[in-house]
Amino acid sequence: MSEDKIIDGKAFAAGLRERIGRETARLKAEHDLVPGLAVVLVGENPASQVYVRNKARQTAEAGMRSFEHKLPPETGQDELLALIDKLNNDPKVNGILVQLPLPDQISEQAVIDAIDPDKDVDGFHILNVGRLSTGATGASAPLIPCTPLGCIMLLKDRLGSLSGLNAVVIGRSNIVGKPMAQLLIRESCTVTVAHSRTRDLPAVARGADILVAAVGRPAMIKADWIKPGATVIDVGINRVPVEGEDGKTRIVGDVDTQAALEVAGAITPVPGGVGPMTIAVLLANTLTAACRQKGIEPPEL
Ligand code: GUN
Secondary structure (H helix, E strand, O other): OOHHHEOOHHHHHHHHHHHHHHHHHHHHHHHOOOOEEEEEEEOOOHHHHHHHHHHHHHHHHOOOEEEEEEEOOOOOHHHHHHHHHHHHOOOOOOEEEEOOOOOOOOOHHHHHHHOOHHHEOOOOOHHHHHHHHHOOOHHHOOOOOHHHHHHHHHHHHHHOOOOOOEEEEEOOOOOOHHHHHHHHHHOOOEEEEEOOOOOOHHHHHOOOOEEEEOOOOOOOEOHHHOOOOOEEEEOOOEEEEOOOOOOOEEEEOOEOHHHHOOOOOEEOOOOOOOHHHHHHHHHHHHHHHHHHHOOOOOOOO
């Protein structure tokens, strides 16, 4: 029963990476273009180290160039901005990602502002944020944040058209909640953005045909928050202790998945749902950015 309710993001991401690999090979053959992605890590945050390692590996596996820059935790803002300037001006680098969070002495805003918007594969630069919210297309089309774009791909793969559906996004971060809301508006959903101050959050959530949870609280969303048949996208990645096993941890989402499966029409598991999509979309954004920089029409992925 529940098997077909599971949205297999891991499999979808693998398929996407395969298409990206084929298109990368074609770009090399037809245009002598090898897209390059620079990833910058400041400090030693263990979760960030894992992400950055996975990004580098998957970039190389797709046939792209990967440039890794690991800087010590005490790196100053000026030093990081100087590196970004170098990457902005390096023609081999088509995409730049500075892993967040950054140490306290560095302003995230200053760093995001410094990245060339055409190389901003995170879609965090204010120009890309503005282009997404105004619905800019063609030569002015935005680069779109990876995690929400991955969520939209999974939703459209499962539901087809999203037009007219009620979508509730729980969470209002710049990385997920806000761009997710913009993308759902673009798909003609009726969108509510809820957050920690929302009154009667369970009742708001129960109005959703599409429920996106991006709050960072383990298993906060319960089965009775979910409208029967709704599609649930769980963006949460929370590390929690395993009961009775000293020191052991596991990863859970923002949704109580087992209970939600009884009510929802479909749900992304954690792990294996949204998580694997993020890096796959990062590679897609790098391919798109490289094509645009060379005046080549980006492929449909
Ligand atoms: N840290 C957590 N998620 C992200 C992301 O999507 N991009 C960057 N740059 N840092 C992150």
